[in-house]
């Protein structure tokens with residue numbers, strides 16, 4: 122893609138190892154009209170570049186601070202620059218379709234996934250109708266965490282709930298990177314802690330908190346990962362996710378709509394008042410956000 126080795130930015134990226142694997146992502150994202158992924162952290166962006174391709178990249182580097190793109194994964198973004206480029210070189214960008222089942226309980230984990238604008242529900246199933254979403258993975262996380270424990274077995278069903286893109290890496294490649302990169306090991310161990318917190322919090326939330334408050338928690342949680350105020354979610358699907366009867370969802374959604382927090386029509390939900398929705402939630406949304414910020418974003422001790 123970028124062939125002109127006299128270009129200052131090109132030389133800079135090569136010096137920092139940033140070109141390794143980069144053209145694959147850049148090409149794909151340019152094709153989709155999304156150009157800010159991964160390139161923002163390239164050091165010393167240049168304004169006077171001799172080739173059209175590089176001018177394109179330079180613009181993308183300058184756009185990132187004022188125009189954050191949802192097309193990123195926070196875990197990968199958190200890796201040190203020197204490790205991120207080689208990590209990305211072993212990833213491929215894939216599309217995930219709504220309703221796609223990535224793994225079943227007991228199935229082999231052959232890849233890990235880093236959602237970009239897609240998101241995935243982790244579901245515990247006790248029977249055909251007894252299903253409960255116990256965690257959600259979006260652009261803040263990774264699917265396939267059992268590999269961190271050196272187990273290649275999936276404990277839960279992983280169902281794509283929000284269609285979109287993800288980065289996918291083979292399990293063997295993740296193992297190589299874990300062996301070579303202490304920062305990656307530390308980061309994913311921290312994320313495992315956050316995920317365990319989410320799983321246990323859901324157990325307590327489901328038992329102790331009311332449906333309306335749980336729905337008010339679940340909607341901004343989904344909104345964060347969908348990167349959109351518009352969600353398409355049927356009563357049946359919501360009932361399955363929250364492990365309640367459809368009538369409970371109807372009552373909860375009507376109450377939230379009555380308070381002017383959402384509008385709901387035939388499965389199309391629009392979040393009208395996000396702050397109000399969080400205020401009406403059970404507190405578990407704030408708890409999830411807080412622990413992620415402390416353990417992952419700020420990197421403090423769990």
Ligand SMILES: [Zn+2]
Nearest residue numbers: 326330403405
């Ligand atoms: Zn709760």
